[in-house]
Amino acid sequence: MGDNESVQVDDEVVIGRRGLDELMASLAALGYEVTGPVVRDGAIVHGPLAGTGDLPVGCHDQQGPGSYRLEEGQDEALFGWAVGPASWKASFFPPRETVWSAAPQDGSGTPSIAQADDEPGTLALFGARPCEVAALDILDRVLAGGEVPDPSYVRRRTGTFIVVAECGTPASTCFCTSMGTGPAATAGFDLALCELPPGGDGTHEYVVRIGSARGAAALEVVPHRRAGAADLDARRQVLSGAETRMSRRLEVDGLRELLAENIDHPRWEETAERCLSCGNCTLVCPTCFCSDVRDVSDLSGTVERHRHWSSCFDRAHSYIHGGPVRSTTASCYRQWLTHKLSTWWDQFDTSGCVGCGRCISWCPVGIDLTEEAAAIRETSATREGRDA
Amino acid sequence: MSARPTLAVWKFASCDGCQLTLLDAEDELLLLAQRVQIAHFTEMSRSSVEGPYDLSLVEGSVSTPSDAERIKEVRAASRALVTIGACATAGGIQGLRNFASAGDYASLVYAHPEYISSLDRSTPISDHVAVDYELHGCPVDRRQLLEVICALLDGRRPAVPDHSVCQECKQNGTVCLLVAEGTPCLGPVTRAGCGALCPAHHRGCFGCFGPTAAANTASLAHTLREAGLAPVDASRLFRTFNAGAPAFRAESLAQEHHDRTGPSRDPVRPR
Numbered sequence: 091m092g093d094n095e096s097v098q099v100d101d102e103v104v105i106g107r108r109g110l111d112e113l114m115a116s117l118a119a120l121g122y123e124v125t126g127p128v129v130r131d132g133a134i135v136h137g138p139l140a141g142t143g144d145l146p147v148g149c150h151d152q153q154g155p156g157s158y159r160l161e162e163g164q165d166e167a168l169f170g171w172a173v174g175p176a177s178w179k180a181s182f183f184p185p186r187e188t189v190w191s192a193a194p195q196d197g198s199g200t201p202s203i204a205q206a207d208d209e210p211g212t213l214a215l216f217g218a219r220p221c222e223v224a225a226l227d228i229l230d231r232v233l234a235g236g237e238v239p240d241p242s243y244v245r246r247r248t249g250t251f252i253v254v255a256e257c258g259t260p261a262s263t264c265f266c267t268s269m270g271t272g273p274a275a276t277a278g279f280d281l282a283l284c285e286l287p288p289g290g291d292g293t294h295e296y297v298v299r300i301g302s303a304r305g306a307a308a309l310e311v312v313p314h315r316r317a318g319a320a321d322l323d324a325r326r327q328v329l330s331g332a333e334t335r336m337s338r339r340l341e342v343d344g345l346r347e348l349l350a351e352n353i354d355h356p357r358w359e360e361t362a363e364r365c366l367s368c369g370n371c372t373l374v375c376p377t378c379f380c381s382d383v384r385d386v387s388d389l390s391g392t393v394e395r396h397r398h399w400s401s402c403f404d405r406a407h408s409y410i411h412g413g414p415v416r417s418t419t420a421s422c423y424r425q426w427l428t429h430k431l432s433t434w435w436d437q438f439d440t441s442g443c444v445g446c447g448r449c450i451s452w453c454p455v456g457i458d459l460t461e462e463a464a465a466i467r468e469t470s471a472t473r474e475g476r477d478a
Numbered sequence: 479m480s481a482r483p484t485l486a487v488w489k490f491a492s493c494d495g496c497q498l499t500l501l502d503a504e505d506e507l508l509l510l511a512q513r514v515q516i517a518h519f520t521e522m523s524r525s526s527v528e529g530p531y532d533l534s535l536v537e538g539s540v541s542t543p544s545d546a547e548r549i550k551e552v553r554a555a556s557r558a559l560v561t562i563g564a565c566a567t568a569g570g571i572q573g574l575r576n577f578a579s580a581g582d583y584a585s586l587v588y589a590h591p592e593y594i595s596s597l598d599r600s601t602p603i604s605d606h607v608a609v610d611y612e613l614h615g616c617p618v619d620r621r622q623l624l625e626v627i628c629a630l631l632d633g634r635r636p637a638v639p640d641h642s643v644c645q646e647c648k649q650n651g652t653v654c655l656l657v658a659e660g661t662p663c664l665g666p667v668t669r670a671g672c673g674a675l676c677p678a679h680h681r682g683c684f685g686c687f688g689p690t691a692a693a694n695t696a697s698l699a700h701t702l703r704e705a706g707l708a709p710v711d712a713s714r715l716f717r718t719f720n721a722g723a724p725a726f727r728a729e730s731l732a733q734e735h736h737d738r739t740g741p742s743r744d745p746v747r748p749r
């Protein structure tokens with residue numbers, strides 16, 4: 091692999107698997123903690139990456155409502171799978187954290203208060219999917235935007251380097267084409283990889299698009315060649331093939347209003363007969379951001395403020411004086427769906443859903459939000475009224 | 479005369495595991511002994527201070543006629559009474575007798591069943607006296623037990639969740655056993671508190687902390703059966719340490735009934 095000329099933003103080059111290894115090394119040398127997809131306990135989750143051998147080599151997933159299976163060791167593909175249960179949310183908005191602690195001081199009577207000020211390393215997300223980048227953009231608006239940015243989120247999120255892996259093999263649960271978030275990467279990346287179909291020896295090459303100056307700097311030291319017309323055509327075919335295979339759809343046209351007009355739809359109660367109120371959908375969702383804050387004391391007199399992920403399915407989450415605002419599963423499920431697809435727009439001027447399909451696969455009873463939205467559309471009182 | 483509040487620990491029909499959880503708090507016991515006077519705790523010391531007690535922890539279910547009398551005395555001697563564990567809050571594993579006739583068991587187990595004086599049913603403490611707080615688990619979780627004691631001493635509400643085990647599982651980053659391999663798991667309908675211990679060690683949740691307030695046991699049972707679990711096994715799944723908790727008891731009976739008569743009360747499955 092040859093002409094190692096300098097690269098700049100918007101350039102398209104081709105590297106091989108060894109090039110990916112060198113890219114990881116280059117990122118590590120620049121001081122990033124390189125992290126990305128790894129296999130653990132039969133699923134693709136996130137972990138530190140030292141080389142491409144740590145990636146889910148040859149892994150392919152089968153996903154459906156309430157079901158996930160991983161087949162390992164199939165071939166040489168590094169990115170032949172769709173998103174698993176882990177999302178990058180956990181890296182920037184940890185499931186549990188201590189916000190501050192206060193300990194009694196001997197004698198003085200005034201407690202000493204310590205703000206949590208851990209110095210998180212700067213992450214390089216290696217192999218994040220386009221929908222995951224879109225999800226981070228949404229989380230940024232929610233947690234880092236607005237009048238009061240979340241300091242711990244901002245601390246962790248600042249400077250993140252993003253290497254996207256575009257999608258050639260969506261799962262049956264994916265619907266990013268409906269949400270406009272994939273399978274191609276359009277924005278928000280430093281480098282975007284697309285794994286091309288295997289060559290005669292079974293190995294893959296990668297078209298790399300440069301999205302930022304630091305992306306160019308990281309790639310410069312990696313052996314590469316300019317992408318030719320055939321490479322770019324192969325990339326387009328990978329992505330259009332992925333689009334064609336993506337069978338799941340969410341009709342977003344007028345969805346925001348549709349849900350707002352159907353808060354009394356009987357479907358909410360029907361779905362509640364199946365829904366477990368377990369909250370899995372919200373915790374796997376890469377954009378759900380609800381948390382609970384608890385102050386606890388221990389026997390020594392130390393007081394700590396803890397923050398941890400919560401869910402609109404947790405009855406305590408809507409507890410105010412006198413009881414929970416949402417006490418039934420139907421009201422919780424309605425809150426989840428209408429917030430994701432409708433009131434998120436009112437609040438953050440974006441959809442709360444990027445079409446990753448996690449909530450469909452990881453719902454133990456396989457409740458599918460695209461099916462729920464379609465059912466409401468089919469039998470919407472307002473729609474019928476208008477059509478009549 | 480000590481100004482510290484007094485703590486008493488009482489045992490009813492139980493295995494002692496919940497009391498031992500307090501003794502197991504090795505790093506905190508000395509601090510606890512500074513904050514409270516441990517006035518009655520026979521698992522720890524045979525010396526006992528007379529009541530009344532500021533805080534009583536009650537382990538075990540009411541299983542015999544004498545239990546039913548003694549719990550009234552404990553209540554009368556306690557300012558706050560907190561029940562700890564599946565026996566005290568739901569009747570415990572000994573509550574399995576509630577699905578059958580206790581007399582039949584006695585004659586199978588004992589050579590002289592006539593010496594046995596036990597009630598027909600094993601029942602939670604709250605069936606007999608007013609309870610100020612219930613802490614669930616089989617056994618209770620050490621951190622939660624200390625949290626409840628601390629909260630009561632500090633006059634605040636205990637930070638004890640009532641959401642599903644799944645939420646702890648997801649916070650831990652454990653891959654869901656039910657979704658990724660079809661392992662039966664009661665996590666979606668079980669109260670958190672254990673830290674999702676079993677799934678972290680590759681075992682489905684056994685339901686030790688009892689049903690959440692929102693538990694939809696019928697839908698979970700339906701899904702488990704669709705994944706191949708026989709109704710009789712689904713029935714048994716709900717019939718362990720918290721067999722007496724109303725939601726688990728009802729589902730266990732429904733699955734048993736299903737086993738005999740076929741589907742009757744499955745949740746609606748649209749489509």
Ligand code: SF4
Pocket residue numbers: 371374375376377430442443444445446447448449450459
């Ligand atoms: S709502 Fe579901 S499909 Fe949409 S982003 Fe969240 S987890 Fe993904």
Ligand code: SF4
Pocket residue numbers: 364365366367368369370371372403452453454455456457
């Ligand atoms: S929709 Fe599914 S994952 Fe979400 S709370 Fe209901 S049962 Fe759990």
Ligand code: SF4
Pocket residue numbers: 370454643644645647648652653654655656657663664665666674677682683
């Ligand atoms: S393993 Fe069990 S407790 Fe954990 S998420 Fe899955 S169903 Fe819930």
